[in-house]
Amino acid sequence: MKFLYLLLIFVVTLQHSAGTHIRIKNNGYELVVVAIHESVKENAQMLTSLKKIITDSSKVLYSATRHRAYFRKVFFLIPSTWSSGLADKDSTSVNLRDADIIISDPSSVSRRSYPRTRSYAGCGHRGIHIQLRTDVLFNSRHPLVQGKPEKYLVHEFAKYWYGVFEEYPNPGENQFYFSTTVGRADPVRCSTGLRGRIMKKTQSGIQLCSYDSIDPDTGEFPEGCVYYPYPSHNQGTASMMDHSYIQEIKDFCDDDQTPGHFSHNVEPPNRQNRLCSHRSTWDIISNTPDFLNNANPPGSLSDSQLTPQFIVFRAPSRRRRRLAVVLDPPQEFHKRLRLHQAVDHFLTEGFDDETKVAIITNAAHRKGTRMRSRRSAAVKSSLQSIDQFYSLSTMRSRIRRGIEILKKRNSTKEGMEFHLIVISCNNQSGFETEVLQEMATTGITPHFIHCGENGIENMEKIRLQGGHAESRNQRSIFYAVQRLSDKLHDEKDVSVQISNENIELDGDTAYHSEFSLDDSLRGELTIRLHYSTSEPSVQVVAPNGSECIYKSTDRKLRYIRLTSLVSHNEQGKWSITIKNKTPNKESINVLVMLQPIISEDEVPIRTNAWVKVFHEHSPPRVGVYAEVMNGGHPVVNANVTAHVYHEDRKVAVIPLRDSGGGFDIMKNDGIYSNSFTEIESQGRHYVEVMIEDVLTNSEIHRTYELQLPTEKDTEDDQHDLHAPRLDYHTEKIPLRHRLKRSTSSGEFHVDHRWDSLSGGYDYPPARINDLTVTRVNRKDRKVSLSWTAPGSDLDNGRASSYEIRYNTNGTALVLNPKKGMLVKEDMLGDTSGKPKEAGQVETVTVQFPAKMKWVAIMLRSIDENNNAGEFSNMVTTYFVL
Template identity: 25%
Template sequence: MGSFPNVILILALGVLQAVEGSMIQLNDNGYDGIVIAINPNVPEDEKLIQKAKEKVAEASTFLFHATSRRAYFRNVSILIPMTWTSKPGYLTPTLESYEHVRFVSSAHKFSHPFLKGIFLLIHLTPNFVLDDNWLIYGPRGKVFVHEWPCYITSLNTIEATRCSKDNTGVNRVLKCSIKSCAIRLCKINRQTGMYETKCQFIPEKSQNAKVSIMFMQSLDSVTEFCTAKTHNPDAPNLQNKMCDQRSMWEVIMDSEDFRNTSLRAGVNSPPSPTFSLLKAKEHVVCLVLDKSGSMSVNNRLSNLVEAAELYLIQIVEIGSWVGMVTFDSDVITQSNRSISGSEIVLLTDGEDNEISTRFEEVKQSGAVIHTIALGPDAARELEKLSLMTGGYRVTPKENMTDLIDAFSRITSRSGDLSQKAIQLESKSVMLNSKEWINGTVTVDSTVGNDTFFVITWTESVPRICHQDPKGKEYRNADFSINKLNSKAAHLRIPDTAEAGNWIYRLQNEHSLQTLTLTVTTRAKSPTVLPVIATVHVNQSTGHFPSPMIVHVQVSQGFLPVLGAKVTAIIETGHGSQETLALWDNGAGADTVKNDGIHSGYFRSYQENGRYSLKVLVQARNNTARLSMRSPQSCAMYVPGYVNHGEIVLNSPRPEVKDKEMEVKIEDFSRVTSGDSFIIPGVPSGPLPGKFPPAKITDLKAKSQADHILLSICFFPADHYKIRMSGNSMQLRDHFDKATQVNTSGLMPKEANFKETFEFKPETLKIQNGTKVYIAIQAVDNANLTSDISNIARARREYYPSLSSYTINVATIIVAVVGAAAIIHIF
């Protein structure tokens, strides 16, 4: 796996929607809590700070007018790396960290200067911040505002769809090399009636249309978002698919930030943003651990000692300052030193009715609080401490493995992935006497430094047989038994662990007991980014019977890793466990296929209270691939303009050949924990049938002679309803009144099963150019129905006349930076 250049991390407009734990808030039309963070590996350059200020100020003014005076950027913090020189004006950060960054500048090897992000990120190259050559995308502030609605939808919304139709221009196919460009007219696909794939729209330089920012933000006249009047609901793009064909302005106004926000009356321009320069300091963390009488139950205290020690020697960032406080009733503050910017790890198993009375004090402290709620009786208010300070919240079981997993969740927040502890294995098995537990742990070539194998037992030490990929064996004598906790043993691999499959075998030489194995490591090199898995749930508190959505991003740097098997293990406070397969197939809870984000709905609620989340990621048998395709930009690249009848082309965008799109990578494994969540309102006893089938989101349709062929990814259901119409909006708004399709030949399939279904419209005459819109609903055996699917369109063959190929420009000019241009028409 190759190395990656340095990056700069920027949050410019970030997460203007309500994201769980987000520090960004909209108050009185002004956004507070915006963070601009510079990656620790970026060389010191004050121009980055000044340019960032200028562009955010520019974006604030444009956002203010684009939202009809509803929003602007008020308070912005710039997080400066520890490696940069300290200056008098720099302040100490409090809750600001790289964990809260939502806009990320990617490396310059990407072909776009700003890229549609994943997991609430937008990538900006350093060149985009500093180099004016990228102004072909429009003013940077305008580009930032263009990127922002991608957060509302988490989608790429432009997909070559012109909005509005008042934007004028020509359609051409460009074939460019370094020194020349060939231009020809676009051909029309007779099967679809659409232009060929490589056809591009070249707009007139001078326009009157004001919309849309999401189409071509580079046009001077464009200052507004598409509304219901100007939006094209039939465009085959992701926005229409996922947003029920609503315009961008409708989506924005329905977001939590804007739902109850009024315009700022009597003001034509917003106040200038206030910037704070924050220089990261040394990492300071304090463990605040419960040692009350209840911690003696189920070996909680001894397990805590082992897990805390493991955190200190394996998990916490090297070079950190760590303190420890234990308590059995109250924690007494004995120092007047400020804890602002520090982290606190609070573990307790007890109730505390006074936590809520300290919320305001916690906010003012400036400390980040991570909470570990141990056992079913832990205070219900713990999660609020984490949410209000940007900390993690974890609910482990009372065994050693889950406690270690919980501490492993609390990793480095510095932005330096080479310091991040990475978990490769976490296993707990109950064995009878003389039984073995066998397995392999894959150490891939992106990791291997500071590798630890930790084995624990409940009764007596097991027989240990480990073997590295070259055949070297490690047995009991090679492990160090913890003197504080005689039921745990460590093996630290010196230098860098050998890449490949490590074989482990543990034999229980006692009566029935539980054995656990945990393996952690760090990146092999600061210049080679490790494969990591990041977990996210859509909300901290669910609402029965609505499902929770679990997302897991598997990536190396900013590139998606494909082909891995991802499984979520969700457990209640009383030990009831559910295994959930997560998919990256663009269906159901998953928005985009093959973007490295695996998603799934969780609705198997067993009880009220906390649910813990653990994720296993495995790539076996050479199935993993690294997607080399740059994350698709939410902003459209404009190939050129028509200026006074002449086509003036911009510099061509580099293309990646298909064979370079994906690269096979070696096998790997990752284990990670997600934040716990709370589900209230679950009724006691057998659950009623309140969970309708999931919405189908990947319905596709195409016309074949006088038939229509549908492609569907199924979800569990009893049967399906398919209806069609000649009008997409009528089908959306009046589905039950649309023409029904005979689905007697469509049999329910298992979840995530792809199938095609062909039918002949019985009441609709299919002619050349006819467009038919189709949608589907899944119905279960309790007659509960899913939401209406995305609306698919089928179009009968269309045979255009040759007269449709016309050209009305007299001259074609190509402007190529730094090279002579030659052009011909073919």
């Protein structure tokens, strides 16, 4: 029992950002979490089948990683609607959205539309999660599985955990490319040892497309010709990132050039080559932290040793939260007021009536610190006592008092969870190690929000115990408590934050603003105005002209709260007018949020934001990301900006793009990205993300899977069976009303040593990863190219020039692009001269020399200081066959 309880403590770690809870130790991956979505009906046999698939996957992974990695310990999270007898233990504080693998029913189209692995950070970096569906994983004839679900799972795990990508063409991508190696069109595949047939449907049946049928003018096969790899009888054993179900495939493609070995094919325009600078998948995987510098060297394990240990947890039918909130406010009254207002907001909005709270401001006052309802008069009174200076006890004693209260209330009831929340704006900067150990053994989850000058001690240990830890400046305290609230709630219970503004209102003046509720929102709208000195007047008007009349005021905590129930006919533009009735300046925080009504077919558009520091570069690079999703479907064409603060000063406003260029690796996937390059200010930085669709351009892209049938040759030979293909249909749904959201990410730290690493903050332009050929004039040898413009500093600003290189040998160009021939000025046409601003589409036409039969092309951008970016992905075309 004690062993299972400790496992429960480990599982809680998945509350941290996805991907960070898995650990590899002595070649074995531990804490891999597989969550079954509530849309899946109870099925004990499915659970047994899942264990079999993962056991087989462990052996496949061990072979594919050359005896370096396998699955040692796997946790299942089953829905609360499933029988308790299927689980080893009920779980608490486990959130499905943070699992590594999420399995849903195909009927859950509004949340999880089609199988995929969500990624954002690019080559060699971990993704968000793996999304699977029951009708894919357990259908032996599905195109992605083909009777080998264990190989399919390893294929997806490699994308998620190692940051590699598909080596086959995805739907919508070209199935063929011009190969400079063989001098003709060839199927997009990793290894040339991958054999198959090119066929097309005709009225009389299936017809083979021979290489003789290639049109010499277009260089393409006849319309309708499709490449079908053989499910067996292939040469070579790679690649797991290509059609992994093929019988002979068991390895990742490498760069071994030994005669007879079918190594990585650098030429095809697949995602792996495009996003990973044409490096092989094994080159990427072997250089991840799991294996770099001989970490986890090859072993020799038996099949029984490769069988994972499985522990099944069951989500609680309801959550009973016990919160001990320890406050350490600043001495300044206005900052202390903001902190108390934020904590009141945290407790008032969102939690159910099962939640019990103790507010701890003084360890000596024991009578006032027992657990009470979050809406109780005692809790409200504790927060309204803003004049206290908390000088009668130390923070250490207050934390100790919080632990004592939670231990006293400890219980084994289903769904019971215990959280110690410390918000410190003074000298306290974290939990001591022995205190964290005590909380781990007693089932208490630690959380720490710091709004002082120092950083947080033991931040990673707090997060490893499933807690939330972040530093914030005083102006961002409402964002901090909102992020903590999101962490403590299930996805369906998280409120939607529309806006979070801090305004300064001069005396006897009015502030007028508008916000929009889009098509996906209905539920209870809440507007909170937190003022500093004197109560302002406020008027909120709905789209139908009616006023928001449900209003309450707390004059001790100095805020006004307005609520309204929003139905479909109240979506659209709302207006808010605030008037300062005094001659003095007033500081006001305006928070607009909605608690949505959710059904399986109707979910709100949600946002999430995060920051990633890429330490492999010198100086490190900072990527800023925001996700805008409607259930499992991306929202595209949104206007997303990141506002970066250092202390109380805004240092940058960054446009985030979903263009598929530079830091943004995938176009129209709902993840908006860019880099932060203005790092003259050292120390902690905070990011707030605003989404405001002024022109109503946003669209929901709902994508559905289309399975194409198996094809057979007309010839009677041993290769008559060919795998079916997969395609997708995307339904584009425009929003009728404007989209508006507000969220924030965690902090990031700019180290003073970054300056010495670069001799200044002069970043090169970002790598171009979406170079394409748009048109070819074969007679005149003119090639039109297109790509997304990077900036002068990564993805910001405007580059100074482009350097275009070419070669008749694509492999040689990839291996050494600088030795390729340079496109000179007199070879260029259709250009405006100066490069465009970052994020815009560039086009150029190049006229290549006479007598060239074909060409491979790469380019890079150069800034005004002659700093060159990395070379782009390679494209090929031909002039004469």
